[in-house]
Amino acid sequence: MNLESENTDYRCGFVAIVGRPNVGKSTLMNHLIGQKISITSKKAQTTRHKVTGIYTDDTAQLVFVDTPGYQTYHRNALNDRLNQNVTEAVHGVDVIVFVIEALRFTDADRTVLEQLPKHTPVVFVVNKLDKAKDRMVLAEFIANAEKEYQFAATEVVSAKHGQRIGQLIELLKPMLPHSEAMYPEDMVTDKSSRFLAMEIVREKLFRYLGEELPYAMNVEVEQFEIDPETGMYSIYIAVLVDRDNQKAIVIGKSGERLKKISTEARVDMETLFDAKVFLKVWIKVKSGWADDIRFLNELGL
Numbered sequence: 001m002n003l004e005s006e007n008t009d010y011r012c013g014f015v016a017i018v019g020r021p022n023v024g025k026s027t028l029m030n031h032l033i034g035q036k037i038s039i040t041s042k043k044a045q046t047t048r049h050k051v052t053g054i055y056t057d058d059t060a061q062l063v064f065v066d067t068p069g070y071q072t073y074h075r076n077a078l079n080d081r082l083n084q085n086v087t088e089a090v091h092g093v094d095v096i097v098f099v100i101e102a103l104r105f106t107d108a109d110r111t112v113l114e115q116l117p118k119h120t121p122v123v124f125v126v127n128k129l130d131k132a133k134d135r136m137v138l139a140e141f142i143a144n145a146e147k148e149y150q151f152a153a154t155e156v157v158s159a160k161h162g163q164r165i166g167q168l169i170e171l172l173k174p175m176l177p178h179s180e181a182m183y184p185e186d187m188v189t190d191k192s193s194r195f196l197a198m199e200i201v202r203e204k205l206f207r208y209l210g211e212e213l214p215y216a217m218n219v220e221v222e223q224f225e226i227d228p229e230t231g232m233y234s235i236y237i238a239v240l241v242d243r244d245n246q247k248a249i250v251i252g253k254s255g256e257r258l259k260k261i262s263t264e265a266r267v268d269m270e271t272l273f274d275a276k277v278f279l280k281v282w283i284k285v286k287s288g289w290a291d292d293i294r295f296l297n298e299l300g301l
C-alpha cells in the first residue's frame, strides 16, 4: 500500500456519523472500518476530535470521529451534555454522514438534522435497505426527504448485511481534502481497546434491553489488564443505573439476561483482541446520577 507523501492524489479527512438512536450507526461504522480496522482514541495533533475508527486504502483514509448518540427523547443533564458533545464533535469534520432508516423519516431525525452545521457537506444515508422491498416507494421516500434538506449526496445501504458499503466509501472519498494519511495503517492502543470493550458491552445492553433500556445508564471500565505472560485480558466493567428496579431489569430473570450480555460481549472481545478474555460485568445503582453534573464531569462526559 502506498501512503507516501508523493502520492498527491491521496485524500484524508474526518467523517462524523450521526443519526437518532437505533438507525444503525454502530453497525454501519463496524462495516465501514471492516476487519482491517485500526482503531485509536488518540487525538490528531491539530484537532480536538476523538477518533473511533479509521478506514485506510491506497487512495484515501477516512477518519471517523466519535459522536455520542443524539438523544432526542429524554431530557436530563446527561442527555443535554451528550448532545452538546455531538454538536462539538461534528464541528470541523469534513463530511457528515446522516443516517436514517428506510421509509422512516421522523421528527427525531429532523431534530438531529437541525443541529448540524450549515457549511459541512451532509451525505444522506438511507440504511436498512433490506426492509424496503418496494423500490418505487423507496425512491419516492428519498425524493421527499431530499426536498427537506440540501444533502450533498444520497446513498442507500444495508449496514447489517454489508450491502453498498463500498459504494458509500467511494462516495465519501472525493469529499475529503487532498492530504497524506494522518494515521499509520495499523494503530491500536490500549486506550482504544478499553474504549472498544466498553462499546461492546454497551451494544449488548442496547440489544438485549430494547424498550426496557433505562435511559439513565452508563458503562464504565473499572479494570483493564493484559497478562504479559499469557496475553490474556482481564476486564471488569460496571453498568451504572439509576434505581434498584433498573438493576433487576438489566440482570433479568435468574440472571439470564446479564449472563447473555456478558457471554456475547466476551466472545466479541476475544475476536476483536484475538486473545482469551476474562470479562466481569456487574450493575451498580447510583441514584439520581443522570442529573448530577459533577458526577458527569468525573466521568469525563
Ligand SMILES: Nc1nc2c(ncn2[C@@H]2O[C@H](COP(=O)(O)OP(=O)(O)OP(=O)(O)O)[C@@H](O)[C@H]2O)c(=O)[nH]1
Binding pocket: 019, 020, 021, 022, 023, 024, 025, 026, 027, 028, 069, 070, 127, 128, 129, 130, 131, 157, 158, 159, 160, 161, 206
Ligand atoms: N434490517 C436491518 N437492521 C439493521 C440494519 N442495520 C442495523 N440494523 C439493526 O438496527 C438496530 C440498531 O442498530 P445500531 O447499529 O445499534 O444503531 P445505532 O444507530 O448505533 O443506535 P444507537 O447506539 O442507539 O444510537 C440493530 O438491531 C441492528 O442490527 C440493516 O441494514 N437492516
